[in-house]
Amino acid sequence: MNPGVTAPPTxxxxxxxxxxxxxAVVLVSVAVAAVAxxxxxxxxxTGFQRIVQGTxxxxxxxxxxxxxxxxxxxxxxxxxxxxxxxxxxxxxxxxASSTPDSMLGAExxxxxxxxxxxxxxxxxFDHGVPVVPQGADVYYRPGPRIDPTSVRPYPHGLVMISxxxxxTEPQSTNFVGWACGSGGDPQVTAPVCPADAxxxxxxxxxxxxxxxSLDSADHHSHMAASVDGHCPSAHPVPVPQxxxxxxxxxxxxxxxxxxxPGSMLGGHADFMNAWDQTELASQVRLCLNRVLVCGVISNxxxxxxxxxxxxx
Amino acid sequence: MNTSRTRVTLVAAVLAIxxxxxxxxxxxxxxxxxxxxxxxxxxxxxVPADQPTIQGAVDAAGxxxxxxxxPGVYNESVNITTPGLTLRGIDRNTVILDGEFKLExxxxxxxxxxxxxxxxxxxxxxxxAFFWTGVKxxxxxxxxxxxxxxxxxxxxxxxxGQFDHSFASGSPxxxxxxxxxxxxxxxxxxxxxxxxxxxxxxxxxxxxxxIARSEFRFNRxxxxxxxxxxxxxxxxxxxxxxxxxxHDNSQPDTPAIDVAKLAMxxxxxxxxxxxxxxxxxxxxxxERVGIALVPFPEDGPKDQxxxxxxxxxxxxxARNLPLAAKDxxxxxxxxxxxxxxxxxxxxxxxxxxxxxxxxLTGSDDPLGNCFSGNAFTTSAPASIETTMACSNPxxxxxxxxxxxxxxASERPASGDYKVQPVPPAQPNMPDAASTPxxxxxxxxxxxxxxxxxxxxxx
Numbered sequence: 168m169n170p171g172v173t174a175p176p177t178x179x180x181x182x183x184x185x186x187x188x189x190x191a192v193v194l195v196s197v198a199v200a201a202v203a204x205x206x207x208x209x210x211x212x213t214g215f216q217r218i219v220q221g222t223x224x225x226x227x228x229x230x231x232x233x234x235x236x237x238x239x240x241x242x243x244x245x246x247x248x249x250x251x252x253x254x255x256x257x258x259x260x261x262x263a264s265s266t267p268d269s270m271l272g273a274e275x276x277x278x279x280x281x282x283x284x285x286x287x288x289x290x291x292f293d294h295g296v297p298v299v300p301q302g303a304d305v306y307y308r309p310g311p312r313i314d315p316t317s318v319r320p321y322p323h324g325l326v327m328i329s330x331x332x333x334x335t336e337p338q339s340t341n342f343v344g345w346a347c348g349s350g351g352d353p354q355v356t357a358p359v360c361p362a363d364a365x366x367x368x369x370x371x372x373x374x375x376x377x378x379x380s381l382d383s384a385d386h387h388s389h390m391a392a393s394v395d396g397h398c399p400s401a402h403p404v405p406v407p408q409x410x411x412x413x414x415x416x417x418x419x420x421x422x423x424x425x426x427x428p429g430s431m432l433g434g435h436a437d438f439m440n441a442w443d444q445t446e447l448a449s450q451v452r453l454c455l456n457r458v459l460v461c462g463v464i465s466n467x468x469x470x471x472x473x474x475x476x477x478x479x
Numbered sequence: 480m481n482t483s484r485t486r487v488t489l490v491a492a493v494l495a496i497x498x499x500x501x502x503x504x505x506x507x508x509x510x511x512x513x514x515x516x517x518x519x520x521x522x523x524x525x526v527p528a529d530q531p532t533i534q535g536a537v538d539a540a541g542x543x544x545x546x547x548x549x550p551g552v553y554n555e556s557v558n559i560t561t562p563g564l565t566l567r568g569i570d571r572n573t574v575i576l577d578g579e580f581k582l583e584x585x586x587x588x589x590x591x592x593x594x595x596x597x598x599x600x601x602x603x604x605x606x607x608a609f610f611w612t613g614v615k616x617x618x619x620x621x622x623x624x625x626x627x628x629x630x631x632x633x634x635x636x637x638x639x640g641q642f643d644h645s646f647a648s649g650s651p652x653x654x655x656x657x658x659x660x661x662x663x664x665x666x667x668x669x670x671x672x673x674x675x676x677x678x679x680x681x682x683x684x685x686x687x688x689x690i691a692r693s694e695f696r697f698n699r700x701x702x703x704x705x706x707x708x709x710x711x712x713x714x715x716x717x718x719x720x721x722x723x724x725x726h727d728n729s730q731p732d733t734p735a736i737d738v739a740k741l742a743m744x745x746x747x748x749x750x751x752x753x754x755x756x757x758x759x760x761x762x763x764x765x766e767r768v769g770i771a772l773v774p775f776p777e778d779g780p781k782d783q784x785x786x787x788x789x790x791x792x793x794x795x796x797a798r799n800l801p802l803a804a805k806d807x808x809x810x811x812x813x814x815x816x817x818x819x820x821x822x823x824x825x826x827x828x829x830x831x832x833x834x835x836x837x838x839l840t841g842s843d844d845p846l847g848n849c850f851s852g853n854a855f856t857t858s859a860p861a862s863i864e865t866t867m868a869c870s871n872p873x874x875x876x877x878x879x880x881x882x883x884x885x886x887a888s889e890r891p892a893s894g895d896y897k898v899q900p901v902p903p904a905q906p907n908m909p910d911a912a913s914t915p916x917x918x919x920x921x922x923x924x925x926x927x928x929x930x931x932x933x934x935x936x937x
Contacts, residue, residue: 219781221659221711222798276604280581364778425563457590459613
C-alpha cells in the first residue's frame with residue numbers, strides 16, 4: 168500500500184473478503200447528488216439538495232479541466248494577473264478579457280460541445296504545488312421544491328458567483344463544501360478521503376434571478392437563493408440551480424491543502440453564461456420543465472486515482 | 480439490514496396510497512378514451528420530401544404519425560416530445576444520424592410515451608445514440624449505434640419497452656442500458672453489443688426485465704447490472720438473462736469508464752443483484768470469471784437497503800419515500816448478491832473460475848443464491864453445485880473465493896470512442912417503406928422463457 172493511502176477496512180474480514188470488498192468497491196462509481204442537511208430538521212430548505220440522482224429533473228455536463236490563470240473576467244475584467252489563481256472548465260478561451268460574446272462558438276472542455284459557458288474555481292494547492300483537477304461535473308436542476316415547470320434559462324451573459332473567496336469564518340455548507348467522492352456530504356473542512364472517493368469541492372449557485380440584471384456591483388445581489396421552494400420577491404425568476412463539483416486527485420492524509428485565496432474557508436466558484444443559448448433554453452424546456460432526468464453523472468467515470476493492490 | 484419503524488410505516492402508507500390510486504384509476508379507465516398515440520394515425524411524413532430535416536418532421540407530426548426517412552447523413556440531434564410517433568429509416572445502414580462528435584444525442588425521447596424508433600443508424604455523438612427517458616411504452620428496433628461518448632441504446636426511468644434486432648458498439652459505458660425502473664416490463668432481444676466498456680448495464684432495474692437471444696462480445700465486461708442507493712429504485716432485481724452468447728469480454732482497447740475497466744474480463748457479473756435468473760447462456764473466453772455473483776459495497780450510501788414490503792414498491796412511488804437519516808447510514812453499505820439462480824449455462828475458458836460466488840457477510844450463508852445444471856470446469860468456491868445447489872439454496876458452503884487476481888493486474892486505459900470499429904452492414908427490418916406506423920403500445924412482446932434454448936457457439 169502506498170504511503171498516504173487509507174488502508175482498506177478490515178473489520179472481521181479475512182484477506183479474501185478484503186479483496187472482494189475492494190473489488191466490489193471499485194466495481195462501482197458511487198456518485199450521488201450533493202447532500203444537504205436533513206430536510207426533516209425543520210431548517211429552511213435552500214441550496215444543496217440531499218437527494219438520490221434520478222429523483223428530480225436534471226441535465227448534466229461533464230467537463231475536463233481546461234487551464235489555469237490568475238485571471239477573473241467577472242471581478243477583474245480586462246486586468247490580467249490581478250486575481251488569485253483560478254482553474255477554468257468549459258470554455259477554452261476564458262481569460263481576463265473574456266466576455267460572453269467573445270466566448271460564443273469557442274472550443275469547450277465539456278462533453279457537451281454546445282456548452283461554451285465558463286466555469287471556474289480557485290486553484291487548490293498541496294504543499295504549495297497547484298493540484299491539477301481531474302475535471303468538473305455540472306448539474307442543472309430546479310432549486311429545492313421549486314416548481315420545475317417555472318424554471319427559466321439564464322439569459323445570455325448572466326454571471327454569477329457563489330461563495331466568498333475572503334471568508335474567514337466557515338461558510339454555509341448549503342452552498343460551499345468539501346466532500347469525498349461525488350456522493351459525499353459537504354463539510355466545512357476538507358475531509359481525509361479514501362482512494363476510491365477522492366476530494367471534491369462542491370459549490371451551489373443561487374437559483375433566483377432579479378429578472379433584469381446580468382451582473383451587479385458586488386456580483387451577487389442580482390441573484391438570490393430560493394427558500395422553501397419560493398424565490399424572494401426581489402428575485403422572482405426561478406433559474407436552474409447550478410451545482411459545480413470540482414474533482415481533485417487527492418486522497419489520504421499526507422496533504423497540506425490551501426486554496427488560492429489563502430484559506431481553505433474561501434471556497435467559491437464563478438459562472439459566465441456563454442452557452443449556445445438555443446441549446447441551453449432547449450435543455451431547460453425539455454428536461455427541467457418536462458420534469459425529466461436527461462442524464463446522470465453517477466454511472467460515468469470517476470477517474471479515481473486509485474493504486475492497484477500489489478500481488479502478494 | 481434493520482429497517483427503521485418510521486420507514487416501515489411510511490412504506491405501508493405509500494403502499495396503501497398506491498393501492499387506492501390504482502383502484503381509482505382502474506375504476507375510471509373504462510370510460511376514458513385511449514391515450515393519444517397508442518394507435519397509428521395513418522399519417523406519414525417523409526424526410527426529406529415533406530420536411531427537409533428529421534426534427535422538422537417530428538415537430539410537424541401529431542400523435543401516432545409515421546416519419547419515414549430516406550437514405551442520407553443527417554447532422555441532427557432529434558428530440559421527440561410527441562407520443563406514439565414512429566421514426567423509421569427506409570434503410571438501416573444508409574439512414575444515418577451523425578453527431579460529428581459535436582452533437583450530444585442522436586434521438587432523445589423525452590417523456591413521450593409509445594414512441595418507436597426503427598431501422599436507422601446513429602454515430603459519432605458525444606453522449607448517447609438512442610435515449611428514452613421518463614416514458615411508458617418504448618420500442619427501439621433494428622437500430623445501429625456506434626462511436627458514442629456515453630451509452631449506445633438507453634432507457635432510463637422508463638417502463639413497458641423493448642430493444643430488439645439492434646447493434647451497439649463503441650461506447651465507454653454500456654452498449655445497452657436499462658436503468659431506474661421497477662417493474663421495468665422490458666426486454667432486450669436478438670441484439671449484439673461489442674467494443675463497449677460494458678455490453679449491458681442497468682443500475683437498479685428489474686421486474687419482468689428479460690435479456691435474451693443476444694450476443695455480448697469483445698466488450699471490457701459482458702453483462703453487468705448492479706445495485707446502489709446512488710440512483711433511485713434500488714436494488715437491481717428480477718432480471719432474466721437467458722439464451723445469450725457471452726464471450727471474449729476481455730477486450731483491452733475499448734473505450735471504458737472506470738467501472739468498465741475494473742469489471743474487465745468478466746462475462747456475466749451481478750454486483751449486489753437480487754433474485755435474478757441467469758439461465759442457458761453460452762459463456763466462454765474470459766480473462767477472469769464467466770458468471771459471478773458478487774457483493775457491492777457502496778461507499779457513502781444515500782439510503783438503507785430496502786427489505787420486505789419495501790422491495791415491492793414500484794419505482795414510480797419510490798421517489799416519494801424519504802431517505803434514511805444520514806446518521807443512521809454506515810460508511811459503506813454492503814449490497815450482497817441475494818436470491819439469484821444460475822442454471823443450465825455452459826461456461827468455459829475462464830481465467831479464474833467459470834462460476835463464482837462471493838459474499839461479505841463473513842459467514843457461509845449462500846444468501847439464497849444457487850448454481851445447478853451448468854456445464855463448467857472451474858468454480859469458486861470449488862464444487863459450487865454441491866454446496867450451493869438450487870435444490871438446497873439455504874445450504875452452507877465452506878469454500879473460499881480467491882479474487883485477488885481479479886484486481887491484481889494493470890488495466891489498459893480507456894480507448895478513444897471516436898476510433899472504434901465501424902460495424903458491418905446490419906439486417907434491415909422487413910418492409911420498412913410499406914409497413915404502417917407502429918406505436919410502442921404493447922411491449923415487451925410476450926416471451927416463452929422456457930422455450931429459449933441454450934445457444935450453440937457460432
